[in-house]
Amino acid sequence: MRLLLLFSLLLVALPGQAECRDYDAKAAADKLAKSYFRTPQIFHPARVLKVHSPSGLKEVASYVQAADKKYSIFSLIDDNCKASFIKRTRQND
Numbered sequence: 001m002r003l004l005l006l007f008s009l010l011l012v013a014l015p016g017q018a019e020c021r022d023y024d025a026k027a028a029a030d031k032l033a034k035s036y037f038r039t040p041q042i043f044h045p046a047r048v049l050k051v052h053s054p055s056g057l058k059e060v061a062s063y064v065q066a067a068d069k070k071y072s073i074f075s076l077i078d079d080n081c082k083a084s085f086i087k088r089t090r091q092n093d
Helices: 002-013 022-034
Strands: 040-051 058-066 069-077 083-090
Touching: 022 040, 022 058, 022 069, 022 083
Parallel strands: none
Antiparallel strands: 040 058, 058 069, 069 083
């Protein structure tokens, strides 16, 4: 009886949704960020800044260089690793 109760509690505690891994979230964010420029280069690895609760959306920063200008592109990544744009900032201005 105790084993059945323990097993049922473990099933309830496990998350029901699949989550996009950090590696995949960074790749999706970089792909979206590079799509906004003609000749983009990633000059710094992307970073997962935070995971929103309870939605589980990840906020990721990508760092792109186009010509002599550097940009930070922020995006939200959902559970299916689909990226959506939040904002862009230019560095060293």
